[in-house]
Amino acid sequence: MEPENPISTTAISPANFTNESICHDLEAWNWLYTMQPAYMLVICVLGILGNVFVLLVFCLHKKACTVAEIYLGNLAAADLILMFSLPFWAHNVANEFNWHFGPVMCRLVNMGVSMNMYCSIYFLVLVSADRYVALVHALSHGRMRRPWYAKLSCIAVWSLGVLLSIPTLSFRTVQYISQYKVTACFLNYPNRAVELACDILLMLLGFIIPVSVISYCTWKIICALQRQVMDRFNAVNTEKKATLLVLAVLVAFLVCWVPFHLITLLDILLRLKVLHGCLLINVLDICNQIATYLAFSNSVLNPILYVIVGKNFRKKVKELLEQISYRKNKGSGSTRSQTSSTLKTFA
Known part of the structure; x- marks a missing residue:
C-alpha cells in the first residue's frame, strides 16, 4: 500500500495515457494540500514517540522478552519504518505532488x-498463532513457543516484506x-496486466x-477462553492478559486496514470493467486517500x-522505572560513600 495522487496511476501516465484521465477531477484534490501534510506530521511525531517508547521498554527491561513481546517489538519496528517515511510524503503532498528527493x-x-x-x-499472524498455541495447544505444541523460534520467524517476515516490496523498487x-x-x-507499470497482477498479489x-x-x-482463542475457568493466580490467567492485548491490537488493525483493502478491491473491479463511471473513479480516488x-x-x-490494555506491559514499564531509579540511587550512594571515605582520610 502506498500513498497515491491524481497523477500516479498508469491510466494517466505518459506511457499509458487513455481517455480515463478525463475522469480525474483535480479540483477535488485541493483539500489534500493543506490537511493531509499536517495530519501526516502529527501521526509521524506521535508514532515515533510511541513506538520508540515500546522498543525501549522491551529492550531495556532486565527480563528477557516473551515470544509475544518479540513479535510486538518487531511490529513496533515496522511501524517506525513507516513513521520515518511519512515526512517525505507530507512534503510531497504539500508541494502538490512535486517530488524533490530524487528517484x-x-x-x-x-x-x-x-x-x-x-x-x-x-x-500479527505470528502473534495470533502464538496465542493460539498458548491457549489451545499448550501441552502438545508448547515447545514451539521458544524465543529462538520467534526470532527466526521475525527474520523470515522481514525477508518476506523485502521480497513483496520488489514491485515498488522496480516500478x-x-x-x-x-x-x-x-x-x-x-x-509506472509497464502495462495493465502487470498492474492488475500486483494489485491481486497485494x-x-x-x-x-x-x-x-x-x-x-x-x-x-475466543472458544478456548470461554471454555476455561480462570483462576486468579494461575498461569492461564497470565496467558489471558497477554491474549486480551493481542485481540485489541488485531481489532485496531482490522478497523484501520479493512477500508483500504475494500477500496483496492473496488479499484481492481473498476480496471476489469466490472464497474465503471467517472463518478466512481473520483469517489474511489478520494476514498483511497x-x-x-x-x-x-x-x-x-x-x-x-x-498502555491501556496491556497489564503486563504496564507492569514492565513500572519495573523498568524502578530499575532506572535503583541504578541512579545506587550510583549517587556510591558517590556519597566515596566522598565520605575521602574526607575521613584527610581528617
Whole structure:
C-alpha cells in the first residue's frame, strides 16, 4: 500500500495515457494540500514517540522478552519504518505532488511504506498463532513457543516484506508529466496486466490469506477462553492478559486496514470493467486517500493499546522505572560513600 495522487496511476501516465484521465477531477484534490501534510506530521511525531517508547521498554527491561513481546517489538519496528517515511510524503503532498528527493529516495520511501504493510500483518499472524498455541495447544505444541523460534520467524517476515516490496523498487519512478506540470514519484507499470497482477498479489498476500489465518486463530482463542475457568493466580490467567492485548491490537488493525483493502478491491473491479463511471473513479480516488491515512493511523494506536490494555506491559514499564531509579540511587550512594571515605582520610 502506498500513498497515491491524481497523477500516479498508469491510466494517466505518459506511457499509458487513455481517455480515463478525463475522469480525474483535480479540483477535488485541493483539500489534500493543506490537511493531509499536517495530519501526516502529527501521526509521524506521535508514532515515533510511541513506538520508540515500546522498543525501549522491551529492550531495556532486565527480563528477557516473551515470544509475544518479540513479535510486538518487531511490529513496533515496522511501524517506525513507516513513521520515518511519512515526512517525505507530507512534503510531497504539500508541494502538490512535486517530488524533490530524487528517484532513489522515491523508491526507498515507498518501499518502507510497503514493508510496513506486509510486515505488520504477518507479525500479527505470528502473534495470533502464538496465542493460539498458548491457549489451545499448550501441552502438545508448547515447545514451539521458544524465543529462538520467534526470532527466526521475525527474520523470515522481514525477508518476506523485502521480497513483496520488489514491485515498488522496480516500478516507482520520478518523471516530469507535462499534462499536470509536476515532477512526480509514481508507480509506472509497464502495462495493465502487470498492474492488475500486483494489485491481486497485494489483496491475496497482503490481506486475504493473513487475515484468514488471524481469523481462524482468533476464533479458536475466543472458544478456548470461554471454555476455561480462570483462576486468579494461575498461569492461564497470565496467558489471558497477554491474549486480551493481542485481540485489541488485531481489532485496531482490522478497523484501520479493512477500508483500504475494500477500496483496492473496488479499484481492481473498476480496471476489469466490472464497474465503471467517472463518478466512481473520483469517489474511489478520494476514498483511497482517506483509507490510506486511516491505515497509517494504526501505527500510532498500537503503543496506546499497550498502555491501556496491556497489564503486563504496564507492569514492565513500572519495573523498568524502578530499575532506572535503583541504578541512579545506587550510583549517587556510591558517590556519597566515596566522598565520605575521602574526607575521613584527610581528617
